[in-house]
Amino acid sequence: MPDNLSHNTVEVALTPWERFAEYLHIRNKRITQQRRVLLDLVFEAHEHFDADDLVVRLGPTDAGKKIGRATIYRTLNELVEAGLLRRMVISGRSVYEHDYGYPQHDHLHCTACNRLIEFRNAELVALRDTVAMKHSFRATGHRFIILGLCRACQARYSGP
Amino acid sequence: MPDNLSHNTVEVALTPWERFAEYLHIRNKRITQQRRVLLDLVFEAHEHFDADDLVVRLGPTDAGKKIGRATIYRTLNELVEAGLLRRMVISGRSVYEHDYGYPQHDHLHCTACNRLIEFRNAELVALRDTVAMKHSFRATGHRFIILGLCRACQARYSGP
DNA sequence: TTTCATGCAAAATGTTTGCACACGA
């Protein structure tokens, strides 16, 4: 396994689009306008977002091109299944981020301002696998979130 | 070899009851029948449970001793705030376990049978604090769940 | 021309809240 931890992307053979097309083709699913628009929107930038963000970003502008909430949810599930997006649950709502072509990482979650800060730590995966092996468990993934206060919020909460 | 986590305890000065009473007293909250019944029920055994489990364990109609769902949710929130219970979210629902008088640990979650297996690892907290410090983040806690297949489910899914 | 996908609204889920009454301190 190559150590790409010090770079911002991971080399991948296919573009997200090629990969999604492949995923759809294998399951006899169709390449529709909606899936096209959503995938482009989602891979426009490296951000954390939720279903509602997409609704907002689609909403007022494209008057004729309205995509229903249900389709957004359905497509997000497909993108997760296709390995393009990673889902995590932050205070009760699903939050998504790029997974394909993006290095493995985890998050610090500021419980005051709700910001998510990414970090990478190679030891963590090693630790995970050690623990899993000790319990005859076959690890397929993990969720690790460090909760606390970011620097800005520490300052804010200890007076001016 | 499993390390019998469920029979270990941490020495604490107060019983859960004393601690809850103290918590309530400080906030001018009252020791009611319902809170009494719920705390006893919750500390009856070391298990993972959710709100619905409590509803079921309280029975259909305890001769007029019915405790409403709302009260159960309200009390669980108090028990978490009081530091007696720890809450984690497993596939969209809140799951609780003892926190007070119970050693720090994390979980392996079998995504096939939904079982939660506890493990302890001292390195993890060290790692957490190292990462937090590197980001000027004040860590107050973390959530770490290793996802995968437990031994039984690995066997089940690779044929007999 | 046959599936499959979409939009809409309704349903499902898990939890919280408003309110009138009940009860603990």
Next chain:
DNA sequence: TCGTGTGCAAACATTTTGCATGAAA
């Protein structure tokens, strides 16, 4: 007594689903 707590039902927020229509292949 007085302020909290409770049960109930309704509200909530997010996500899923049933169904008739519309669009890929």
